[in-house]
Amino acid sequence: MDQGAQAEPSGLTNWYRFYLVRTGDYQHQLKALHDKHGPVIRLGPNVVDLDYPELIKTMYGTDNKYLKTDFYHNNSTKIVLTVEPLVDKVIDQLLEHLEERFVKTAKTCDLGEWIAFCTWDMVGAASFSEDFGYMAQGKDHDGTISTEDKAFDYFAAIGQVPILDYCLDKNPIKRIGPPNLGNATRVAIEHIAARTQGNDRNFDPKTPGYLQRFMEVKETYPDIVDDGMVMNYVFINLLAGSDTTALTIRAVMYYVLKHPDVYRKLKSELGKLELGRIAQYSEAKALPYLDACVREAIRVHPGVSMMLERYAPAEGLTLPDGRYIPPFTKVGMNPFIINRNPCIWGNDPDTFRPERWLQQDDESGSAFAERTKLFNAADFSFGAGSRMCLGRHLALLQTYKIVAALVGRYDIRLTNPERE
Numbered sequence: 001m002d003q004g005a006q007a008e009p010s011g012l013t014n015w016y017r018f019y020l021v022r023t024g025d026y027q028h029q030l031k032a033l034h035d036k037h038g039p040v041i042r043l044g045p046n047v048v049d050l051d052y053p054e055l056i057k058t059m060y061g062t063d064n065k066y067l068k069t070d071f072y073h074n075n076s077t078k079i080v081l082t083v084e085p086l087v088d089k090v091i092d093q094l095l096e097h098l099e100e101r102f103v104k105t106a107k108t109c110d111l112g113e114w115i116a117f118c119t120w121d122m123v124g125a126a127s128f129s130e131d132f133g134y135m136a137q138g139k140d141h142d143g144t145i146s147t148e149d150k151a152f153d154y155f156a157a158i159g160q161v162p163i164l165d166y167c168l169d170k171n172p173i174k175r176i177g178p179p180n181l182g183n184a185t186r187v188a189i190e191h192i193a194a195r196t197q198g199n200d201r202n203f204d205p206k207t208p209g210y211l212q213r214f215m216e217v218k219e220t221y222p223d224i225v226d227d228g229m230v231m232n233y234v235f236i237n238l239l240a241g242s243d244t245t246a247l248t249i250r251a252v253m254y255y256v257l258k259h260p261d262v263y264r265k266l267k268s269e270l271g272k273l274e275l276g277r278i279a280q281y282s283e284a285k286a287l288p289y290l291d292a293c294v295r296e297a298i299r300v301h302p303g304v305s306m307m308l309e310r311y312a313p314a315e316g317l318t319l320p321d322g323r324y325i326p327p328f329t330k331v332g333m334n335p336f337i338i339n340r341n342p343c344i345w346g347n348d349p350d351t352f353r354p355e356r357w358l359q360q361d362d363e364s365g366s367a368f369a370e371r372t373k374l375f376n377a378a379d380f381s382f383g384a385g386s387r388m389c390l391g392r393h394l395a396l397l398q399t400y401k402i403v404a405a406l407v408g409r410y411d412i413r414l415t416n417p418e419r420e
């Protein structure tokens, strides 16, 4: 790039971005760099982070040269709705545990921890028709949840200086990587074996779950999909889907509880309806204020706050201001930055304000429709285009249903409302 390389160490070495990730405050520091230098930040000698929502389609669009395989259809809304009964069973267990352990005893609940137990049990149930038992035991009994946290910290940092992986996790003499997910691997293998041998006692053909669907894909396309691939599919579900979803549900609960007026409005919306113990996704999704709260929490606190890297194409990339990025430079945008771009979100992008997703009193229907279109096009929390998150429907299904169940059913307060 000929211009725009700011006088920060970030343009000189990949170690600076490695350092930023290791501080644990990467997204805020990157935002500070953008605030200071504008929409183009050189994060490394060959890496550029952009804040141009209008380029989302160009950089992440699909040219339809590579069609998605059948695996991808397993996460469409239609398929996700078939696992809703499995999800409901797990939410029901969550409510039972909360009632027995906390409501009846008036003990303080670490809701963040319980949400993690629940999303892990949920992804187990949706994949294998059997949960992992985290809620039943009330703890991370096999250390998988904390191991996954460590693994993600490792991947986030190593992604900045990939060659370091050969010295650490792939070190041929002594592996120094994150702990491996031995127990989750064992559970996955046991289920695949039991299902193949037809003696998986949890399997109910009426609610088949993901493993069954992946195995059907293997039967249909034996030349392309083998057992190893089925295992990969299951593992991607476990790793990509549990922590991100937990983080999202926690964010919604945190922001709603932190803003008493929002909490009251949401409770009132939920209270007016006969939703039953657990709302159907179609019912919960149709509630305008709940929808606004979920979308706003995801905007302010996206589950992935890292740059979604791509290589600039062979012809390079010309930015809206005319600057040119050479071919094969790593370019990307970060949901945390795009979700705060004032040209899209107005002059209070850091503020949690669900009302921004609703029609304003002085706003015409067409102006609101136009604004919603702009918001939807810039909503980058699940990525965009051909590599957009495959699990978003499942993640959203869980989020809407759990938030509706918790806020609709209980009176909840933060133990320490002043704490950020």
Ligand code: HEM
Pocket: 236, 237, 238, 240, 241, 242, 244, 245, 248, 302, 303, 304, 308, 309, 380, 381, 382, 383, 384, 386, 387, 388, 389, 390, 391, 392, 394, 395, 396
């Ligand atoms: C709120 C929760 C979630 C968030 C915020 C999230 C976010 C994302 C983002 C931003 C990407 C795009 C990465 C890129 O473009 O480089 C992505 C990809 C992906 N996500 Fe999610 N995700 C969530 C839940 C899930 C769940 C529940 C699953 C699986 C059940 C899942 C599976 C995947 C997969 C397989 C990809 C890769 C898609 C591809 O490369 O074609 N995610 N996710």
